[in-house]
Amino acid sequence: MRISELSAKSRVAIPTIKYYLREGMLHQGEQTAATRAEYDETHLRRLRMIRALLEVGRLSVASIKQVIAAVEDESLPTHRVLGTAHYALSPAVDPEQTEEWRSARALVDDLITELGWDITEEAPTRDELAQTIVRMRQLGLSVDLAPYVEAARRLVAEVEMDAIPFDGPRDAAVEAMVLGTVLYGRVLDTLRRMAHESESARRLTP
Amino acid sequence: MRISELSAKSRVAIPTIKYYLREGMLHQGEQTAATRAEYDETHLRRLRMIRALLEVGRLSVASIKQVIAAVEDESLPTHRVLGTAHYALSPAVDPEQTEEWRSARALVDDLITELGWDITEEAPTRDELAQTIVRMRQLGLSVDLAPYVEAARRLVAEVEMDAIPFDGPRDAAVEAMVLGTVLYGRVLDTLRRMAHESESARRLTP
Numbered sequence: 553m554r555i556s557e558l559s560a561k562s563r564v565a566i567p568t569i570k571y572y573l574r575e576g577m578l579h580q581g582e583q584t585a586a587t588r589a590e591y592d593e594t595h596l597r598r599l600r601m602i603r604a605l606l607e608v609g610r611l612s613v614a615s616i617k618q619v620i621a622a623v624e625d626e627s628l629p630t631h632r633v634l635g636t637a638h639y640a641l642s643p644a645v646d647p648e649q650t651e652e653w654r655s656a657r658a659l660v661d662d663l664i665t666e667l668g669w670d671i672t673e674e675a676p677t678r679d680e681l682a683q684t685i686v687r688m689r690q691l692g693l694s695v696d697l698a699p700y701v702e703a704a705r706r707l708v709a710e711v712e713m714d715a716i717p718f719d720g721p722r723d724a725a726v727e728a729m730v731l732g733t734v735l736y737g738r739v740l741d742t743l744r745r746m747a748h749e750s751e752s753a754r755r756l757t758p
Numbered sequence: 759m760r761i762s763e764l765s766a767k768s769r770v771a772i773p774t775i776k777y778y779l780r781e782g783m784l785h786q787g788e789q790t791a792a793t794r795a796e797y798d799e800t801h802l803r804r805l806r807m808i809r810a811l812l813e814v815g816r817l818s819v820a821s822i823k824q825v826i827a828a829v830e831d832e833s834l835p836t837h838r839v840l841g842t843a844h845y846a847l848s849p850a851v852d853p854e855q856t857e858e859w860r861s862a863r864a865l866v867d868d869l870i871t872e873l874g875w876d877i878t879e880e881a882p883t884r885d886e887l888a889q890t891i892v893r894m895r896q897l898g899l900s901v902d903l904a905p906y907v908e909a910a911r912r913l914v915a916e917v918e919m920d921a922i923p924f925d926g927p928r929d930a931a932v933e934a935m936v937l938g939t940v941l942y943g944r945v946l947d948t949l950r951r952m953a954h955e956s957e958s959a960r961r962l963t964p
Contacts, residue, residue, distance in 0.1 A: 563854075597897070604893040610816075610849070631962040638955055642948075643816070648769075664952070670959035671952055681948045687810040688941050691803070693934075697945060699917045703909045704949035711905045713957045728899075733954055735894050739903060740950075741943050742848075742887045743910035746870070746877055748939055749844055751919045753876035756837040 555581070558591045562599035569599065575613075577602060577620050601731060609734035615640045623726045630722050635672070637730050642676035645683045656685035663697065667705075712736060761787070764797045768805035775805065781819075783808060783826050807937060815940035821846045829932045836928050841878065843936050848882035851889045862891035869903065873911075918942060 559566045572578040578598050581589030598620075605611045605619065618640035622633050647653055660681045664671050671677070688695050716728045765772045778784035784804050787795030804826075811817045811825065824846035828839050853859055866887045870877050877883070894901050922934045 600893070600896045604897060608890050608893050629962075631959055634958045634962070635955065638951060641951060667956075669952060669956035670963075671955050675952070675955060677948050677952045677955070681945065681952075684814050684941055684944050684948065687806070687814050688945075690806045691810060691937055691941075693937060693941060694921060697949070699913055700942065700946045700949050703913055704946060704953045707905055707909055708950055708953035709957050712954070713961065715900060718961060729954065729958065731897055731899060733951060735890055735897075735899060736906065737947050737950060738890050739887065739894075740906045740910060740946065742883050742890065743903070743906050744914055744943060744946075745844060745847060745939060746875060746881070746883045746887075747910045747914035748918070748935065749841065749877050749881060749883070750873075750875035751915050752840045752922075752935065753837055755919065755924060756835075756840070757876075 553591050555589065555591065558595055558599070562596055562603070564599050564603060572599070572602065575617065577613075577617055601727065604731060605734055608738050609641070611641070611734070619730055623723050623730070626722070630718075630725065633722065633726050634729055635675075637726050638733070639676050641730070641733060642680055645676065645679040647679055647682070648686070650686075652686050652689065653682060656689070657682040659685060659695070663701070667701065707736070707740070759797050761795065761797065764801055764805070768802055768809070770805050770809060778805070778808065781823065783819075783823055807933065810937060811940060814944045815847070817847070817940070825936055829929050829936070832928070836924075836931060839928065839932050840935055841881075843932050844939070845882050847936070847939060848886055851882065851885040853885055853888070854892070856892075858892050858895065859888060862895070863888040865891060865901070869907070873907065913942070913946070 553561070555566055555569060558564075559569055562569075564572075569578065573580060578595060581591040581595065584590050602616055602620075605616050606613075611619070619637050622628075622636035622640065625633060625636075628636070647657070657678065660678050664678070685695055712732050715732065716725055718725050759767070761772055761775060764770075765775060768775075770778075775784065779786060784801060787797040787801065790796050808822055808826075811822050812819075817825075825843050828834075828842035828846065831839060831842075834842070853863070863884065866884050870884070891901055918938050921938065922931055924931050
């Protein structure tokens with residue numbers, strides 16, 4: 553298809569598509585004439601993935617570029633690629649040089665050890681969780697994480713991982729994992745806010 | 759305490775504190791001289807709340823202002839205040855005029871009816887979830903929401919709502935609900951990414 557049709561189908565404006573092409577976020581089409589290129593379903597799918605990560609995942613363009621680079625890097629073993637893509641989904645957090653921070657970070661490390669979870673020392677999720685715990689403690693919120701660990705473990709291990717095609721081509725597995733993490737994450741977050749509204753209506757209105 | 763001490767304890771810079779005072783996000787201190795005001799624990803707590811919503815919840819300053827206005831508005835019944843605060847936590851979504859959108863939105867409305875959830879027609883979470891479903895369908899992801907509904911329902915109804923002091927002052931209940939929604943939401947999201955890393959390591963490394 554021509555770029556105009558690709559734009560219509562993906563609902564991404566032509567100048568934006570050209571920007572993604574220049575930035576290497578979208579692979580080039582097949583050049584059929586000096587000023588004309590042909591695009592296919594792989595381009596449409598990539599645009600839909602970028603759009604979902606931007607709108608639903610609210611990732612920055614820089615993070616999406618990292619995710620795409622990880623999807624496309626064929627020199628790394630799959631687990632490393634998944635790691636790179638995953639780490640691009642985590643926000644950057646500046647560890648504080650405080651006792652509060654060290655205590656929260658130790659709680660996170662101990663939790664991971666107790667659970668027997670296989671998570672690298674460099675995983676940005678360790679600092680991300682520590683930061684949230686610091687804020688929760690400052691605000692007097694309970695840091696009993698057990699119900700959240702159980703919910704996350706069950707959803708990921710029993711539902712989401714089974715949907716990832718680990719035996720197919722590598723980029724399909726990485727793409728499925730990234731999209732699953734972001735989109736089901738948003739689903740869960742929205743449903744929690746819905747449940748909050750419903751429960752507080754039930755408890756507070758006569 | 760003086761503004762310098764408030765700044766040191768909250769780790770919020772003095773010009774930022776002055777900005778929050780000007781914007782009405784932080785209540786004025788007690789004026790003890792022409793150029794001197796005294797602050798207390800309520801100011802420190804408010805600054806910690808703003809910081810948590812900014813950093814952990816990644817809310818915009820505009821959304822935080824709406825949340826604070828809802829916390830402070832004494833003319834509304836609690837349930838309405840909770841609703842206003844809640845709706846400020848939802849991102850704005852533009853409904854698309856497409857068949858895909860209408861079908862996703864109908865799925866959301868049917869789900870809410872089936873669950874018997876008490877959610878207003880205007881709740882922005884309806885469009886937010888519809889948007890995610892449109893993207894999931896375009897990308898070929900399963901839209902079986904049942905495991906997510908169950909996880910959200912259980913966490914909110916059985917854990918989070920019990921931690922909210924509904925019988926205390928109204929602003930305390932609203933603040934607890936907003937902070938809980940945002941901070942436990944981040945905890946859950948981070949733990950899901952950790953579980954993903956651990957599970958893929960387990961399934962992919964020898």
